[in-house]
Amino acid sequence: MPSVFITGANRGLGLEFVRQYSADGWRVLAACRAPDKATTLNEIAATSDGKVTLHAVDVADRAGVQALAATIDEPIDILINNAGQMEAWDEGFGAIDYDKWDRILRTNLFGPAWVSHAFAPHVEKSERRLMVMMTSGLGSLADNRDGARNPAGKLYMYRSSKAGLNMLVSKLAADLKDRGIAVIAMGPGHVQTDMGGPTAKLQPAESITAVRKVLGSRTIDHTGRSYFYTGDEYPW
Numbered sequence: 001m002p003s004v005f006i007t008g009a010n011r012g013l014g015l016e017f018v019r020q021y022s023a024d025g026w027r028v029l030a031a032c033r034a035p036d037k038a039t040t041l042n043e044i045a046a047t048s049d050g051k052v053t054l055h056a057v058d059v060a061d062r063a064g065v066q067a068l069a070a071t072i073d074e075p076i077d078i079l080i081n082n083a084g085q086m087e088a089w090d091e092g093f094g095a096i097d098y099d100k101w102d103r104i105l106r107t108n109l110f111g112p113a114w115v116s117h118a119f120a121p122h123v124e125k126s127e128r129r130l131m132v133m134m135t136s137g138l139g140s141l142a143d144n145r146d147g148a149r150n151p152a153g154k155l156y157m158y159r160s161s162k163a164g165l166n167m168l169v170s171k172l173a174a175d176l177k178d179r180g181i182a183v184i185a186m187g188p189g190h191v192q193t194d195m196g197g198p199t200a201k202l203q204p205a206e207s208i209t210a211v212r213k214v215l216g217s218r219t220i221d222h223t224g225r226s227y228f229y230t231g232d233e234y235p236w
């Protein structure tokens, strides 16, 4: 039975990953900050015959990430660094809250680095050996297509965190290749979640169905690349 570890698993895209992988019979390790408050996640786990387990972790807490990794002794086929935070659109130049930027970087950039580091041995001993970073077109320096909104200002905190995450993918891919671990960035599209907002084009089920299809065919040959949920390669 293949296994997947997902951060930010209590709502949004993380919860949809849990729904879909558990429905397909995968072993699912669902990590979130407050498992006792994760009602839907607990309901899924309760009917999973032990295949879905909940794990408490704040990815911005390095020691907590390391402590969790030490309690888990099983292979992880796909590690999904999904937990993320974003600031409000109106927090632009002149109104930057540096304490908030620090928190966003800790969650969106340092967190995935710490999780990837702590869980690399688990991924290494699996069959699939795939690490995934949930990135965003808003972190792309190259994507200036119409509608990409990247030529516009604002969103300094989120954009810089995801641009940094993209670089993390590139460097981890190089350093983990010898261990047979593939590392890719994955853009889910604009999705209706608390973060994506009510006017987003995609529903979580549509996005994650497409993302899982792409993940299903990624191997070490694809390491160090960035993909959109459509399967197209995404410009850095």
Ligand SMILES: NC(=O)c1ccc[n+]([C@@H]2O[C@H](COP(=O)([O-])OP(=O)(O)OC[C@H]3O[C@@H](n4cnc5c(N)ncnc54)[C@H](OP(=O)(O)O)[C@@H]3O)[C@@H](O)[C@H]2O)c1
Pocket: 007, 008, 009, 010, 011, 012, 013, 014, 032, 033, 034, 057, 058, 059, 060, 081, 082, 083, 084, 085, 107, 111, 134, 135, 136, 137, 187, 188, 189, 190, 191, 192, 193, 194, 195, 196, 197, 200
């Ligand atoms: N939705 C979109 O349109 C879109 C587009 C591009 C990329 N993405 C990326 O996709 C990922 C999931 O986004 P989403 O739309 O599902 O967001 P969301 O609905 O806002 O959910 C965010 C998730 O991240 C968790 N989280 C935040 N900070 C955390 C921390 N320090 N430690 C552990 N968990 C933490 C939240 O947990 P709590 O409930 O505890 O806060 C929640 O489970 C993010 O990385 C996001 O940047 C989303």
